[in-house]
Amino acid sequence: MSQTRERILAIARELFVRHGYTGTTNADIARELGTTTAALYYHFPSKAAILDGLLAEPLAAYHRITGYLDAGPPAPAELLGAFIDLAADSRELAALIDRDPSVLAVIDKRLPRTIERMTEQVIAALAGPDADRGAVLRAHAAFAAIKHATMAAIALDAGAVDRALDAGALDPADRAEILRIALRILQPPAAD
Amino acid sequence: MSQTRERILAIARELFVRHGYTGTTNADIARELGTTTAALYYHFPSKAAILDGLLAEPLAAYHRITGYLDAGPPAPAELLGAFIDLAADSRELAALIDRDPSVLAVIDKRLPRTIERMTEQVIAALAGPDADRGAVLRAHAAFAAIKHATMAAIALDAGAVDRALDAGALDPADRAEILRIALRILQPPAAD
């Protein structure tokens, strides 16, 4: 692995997250890298390719999870847990995906299913087979809650260096709490 | 009110929501309007001004709500309810705000407080005065859930024309359900 390539990805990740994909220029990346924009094109054929390099893994994971759904309805805890881990692993990247619509356009070209279609599947699975309107709303709420709470949890540690080694990882206690929250969201009101 | 102005806003709203702010060009708006890009500049001094025209009201409402927080801690149900209504009123616009970072840049120039600062305040208010880590996570979860569930509820009606007059408005039953969900999220796990 060219290690300049890795540096470019690291820099791009940071800039994309902070300023968005369209809000970041090749010149911005090159400046941070200490080279010129032309140098980037030795390592990547296009700007979109840099984005691809960043999102390939998390998107594959997303696709893998929704693939399981085809087999049959999973336990909500499993599904929600998988998404917590996905959000934690991809960190700030998760936010990037649905922030900039132009990112979606880039992504959807290289995916078997569109993001939108995958999300629909997840909602359907969370809402359950005989979902009424309330169940669908709760599924949306749970899905959104997981993603944002996970990102918030990681962000809370952003400054703290004393949290042992793996700064940026999701605290197991936080994971448990978030899962608990999400599962409770899915409960119909009658079960209150 | 120039009614061409209103048409431009309506068109821009739709395009911004669908393709994002940076993903929409003046040419796109002009095409839909049936004129040229130059014509837009008779009605608005810049592209950013069109965005302003669209977001002014919802942002003022957001600012008004956070203003109340300065006075003292509100009942969570009031605060959450206010945000459900805000999300419902601004519809798809709500999504626009935290999607494109360049939108944030435009907005923050004309706001007394930054969006980020306002969000922090809301989270703090929802988490409560003696908030532990779990309470903060629950606050984030509740805030995200409200926004997404409300947008989902409205989206569910998108196609249905038979829902009497006010298509696009939030069903009171949905509102109640979403509020119930959000309030439950804020409950500490012990209260399960």
Added chain:
DNA sequence: GTCTATACCCGGATAGAC
């Protein structure tokens, strides 16, 4: 593997006629 130089296009915005 990185440079200089530059082509090319496109988006926002302006000038001035009608």
Added chain:
DNA sequence: GTCTATCCGGGTATAGAC
């Protein structure tokens, strides 16, 4: 109130030397 024409800047990408 809208047009034609055009400027300007900046962004992606390429050519070709080193």
